[in-house]
Amino acid sequence: MSSAKPEYNWLWCDDNQKVTDWFLSEPDRHEYAFFYSSFIxxxxxxxxxxxxxxxxxxxxxxxxxxxxxxxxxxPIPAAMLIEALKKYNKYIGGTKGDLKGKGLIKFKDDAPDIRAIRDGEKELYHLIAKYHKKHGDTRFEDTENEDREDAEAAPTEAANKNGKRPITFELAIVGGKKNDEDEDMA
Known part of the structure; x- marks a missing residue:
């Protein structure tokens, strides 16, 4: 049996392993998927x-x-993120507390899968990067248009703010030379 420590990701932290070590040493904590999703x-x-x-x-x-x-x-300094996670864990009441299952990552009794967590994390980053870009801060680069590691996580169609797919229309070309193909459109 392997005794390797799990490798968890924590936002855009500079030392994920340090934060993971803290998380695993906490006696009063939820499972990673629940806690981290709730934190996001x-x-x-x-x-x-x-x-x-x-x-x-x-x-x-x-x-x-x-x-x-x-x-x-x-990046977020590991010590600073650990402090934020400690404060959040105290705020929710440790394992006796209420997790936030609504928002970017939706969950109830079943733990969210890692893909949903990564997608929520990326969406949060994109919101922050977009805000900073709008205000001229170059620390955050919006990687929304770059290729994603997980091609399955990429949405197939764009959606608006309400999550609805946009309506698309095909327009006929008006004017110019009329071809035989265009007669059925007239």
């Missing part, structure tokens, strides 16, 4: 609240402000 959902919610420009936008509590600071680092 909470981080996404925190990010969306932070960029909301409406006058009645919510104010963020201290642990969410710390998560926000982490999200704006590229």
């Amino acid at each position: 959902n909470a981080a996404n919610r925190t990010w969306l609240i932070s960029i909301d420009t409406k006058p009645r936008a919510k104010k963020l509590p201290a642990h969410e402000l710390f998560i926000l600071d982490c999200l704006c680092k590229k």
Whole structure:
């Protein structure tokens, strides 16, 4: 039987193994897939609240402000991410607490698969990169258009913000020389 440690990914951290060692040493923790998915959902919610420009936008509590600071680092220092994960674990109440199963990664009783976690992580990164690019910050490069490692994870059709597929129309060419093929379109 192998005693190799699992290799977990943690956002865009500079030392995933250090964060994994901390996570595995925690006595009061959920399974990785549940905990990390919940953290990504909470981080996404925190990010969306932070960029909301409406006058009645919510104010963020201290642990969410710390998560926000982490999200704006590229790469995130391992010690800083560990601190954010500790605060989040305390906030949700460890294993007695409520996980966030709504958001980028949806789950209930069954643990989300790794592909769904990676897709949620990439979507969060793209939201942050897009914001930074819009505001002239070059620390984050949006890799949305680059080839993905997992070709199956790439969407087959574009979707709008509501998740609905766009309606496409075919338009006939108006004007010019009329060919026999175009007669049925007239």
